[in-house]
Amino acid sequence: MSDSPTVAERIDADAVRVYRAQTVTLDGVLVGKHLSPRKFVSGAESGWGFADVALAVDLANSAQLGFDFGDWRGEMRDVILKPDLDTLAPDAALPGLASVMCDLVDSTGTPLPVCSRSTLKRVIGELAALGYTGRAAVEIEATVFEESVEQARAQGFKNLRPLGGTHGGIYVLSRSRDFTTLLDAMAARMDEAGIPWEGWADESAHGQIEINLPPTDLLTAADLYVRTKQVMREVAYEHGRTVTFMARWSPDQYGQGAHINLSLRRDGEDVFVDPTSPGQPSETMRHFIGGVLRTLPAASSFQYPTVNSYRRIVEFDGPPTTATWGVDNKSTAVRAICGSAKLTRVEYRVPSADVNIHLAMAAFLAGGVIGLRERVDPGPACTVMAWGMPQGAPRLPATLSQAVAALAADSELTEILGAELVDYWIGTRRWEWLQFHTTGGDPEAGVSDWELERYFEHV
Structure with a gap:
């Protein structure tokens, strides 16, 4: 049995009242959502729904068209923000705020091929x-x-x-x-x-x-x-x-x-x-x-x-x-x-x-x-x-x-x-x-x- 504190215990200990689950788009823009402690705990293992449209619009918020979207894309279906709990840290922008970096995965937990963070993990x-x-x-x-x-x-x-x-x-x-x-x-x-x-x-x-x-x-x-x-x-x-x-x-x-x-x-x-x-x-x-x-x-x-x-x-x-x-x-x-x-x-x-x-x-x-x-x-x-x-x-x-x-x-860079x-x-x-x-x-x-x-x- 692990002696590590549970996520719920860490919330109580740190007096966190809101969590920011964040990731980056292909343009490198930090995006995410703010979660209550209850919502954070409920998805700490499985993640939280996140519309795939975040990866489908450009920096002017216009839909990008004219190329294959891949099997992971639907009609603005939900993908999943999967937290990397090792990155959970207090965020001094607001009292009681904590933030966590997330990967983007599909409903089975498989990293999206277009997830920047998962791509870096693969190369590592x-x-x-x-x-x-x-x-x-x-x-x-x-x-x-x-x-x-x-x-x-x-x-x-x-x-x-x-x-x-x-x-x-x-x-x-x-x-x-x-x-x-x-x-x-x-x-x-x-x-x-x-x-x-x-x-x-x-x-x-x-x-x-x-x-x-x-x-x-x-x-x-x-x-x-x-x-x-x-x-x-x-x-x-x-x-x-x-x-x-x-x-x-x-x-x-x-x-x-x-x-x-x-x-x-x-x-x-x-x-x-x-x-x-x-x-x-x-x-x-x-x-x-x-x-x-x-x-x-x-x-x-x-x-x-x-x-x-x-x-x-x-x-x-x-x-x-x-x-x-x-x-x-x-x-x-x-x-x-x-x-x-x-x-x-x-x-x-x-x-x-x-x-x-x-x-x-x-x-x-x-x-x-x-x-x-x-x-x-x-x-x-x-x-x-x-x-x-x-x-x-x-x-x-x-x-x-x-x-x-x-x-x-x-071909060779693409392979990796x-x-x-x-x-x-x-x-x-x-x-x-x-x-x-x-x-x-x-x-x-x-x-x-x-x-x-x-x-x-x-x-």
């Missing part, structure tokens, strides 16, 4: 089958503004004033007090919610911040990214400010990323460390990187999921533009950081801040799994600046349609992620491209009004 399982466990940390970039979210909406998200002023550059400590006050409040809220953090800093663009989370297991790392974004939004709104995770909110400012830092272990040892040559990647790291690079074009739409994502990909602006790797080379797509066991890792510099982090990480890891299985040679490291490379260099897809075409032509997920994802991305070109998007604009209205608040 592929790594485990090879004998590896991973730890990851995601860098969170966002921009904060002086205006309240209501005022930002009234202005169409244009002509906003970045919090902290427009002087200086990266790492500036002389920002006005309102800037540091807001970031301190975000950090305090993270402490209250049990979200660990290592540090935050002023980033490259005006009003831009980066929050660094510590390494943890792979699934938790993705969950923490989602939870932290929610905390940042809540605190900004409470302070009469607003925040965006758009890949690029202004053509005059640098874009925003979500770099993934990964280490792998096997039998308790860090397999990315080469003890005979500490400054160079191990053979295992090289194979992992080789698979990531080989599948990078196909994985790109998961890393750059919106039309706006590609506004960020500009030579010399920071994001990678080529499918290259290098040792401590931040201009490449994949950066090998080699040294002590504590510091050695692979930094995946591709994802934009608007990603569904569970899918972005799943696609990244799936490439690594292929590299490990097939011992893929990544080729020579790039030892020069990877921006502005001459014609013939392996370029990343420059548009959403190019990235979708690369994924549609792929699942054909149903990939097919449905391709349908949603083609729909996104179609909506941009038929409902007001402007390809020639630096950042169009259509993008601001669609992405500013929601990604």
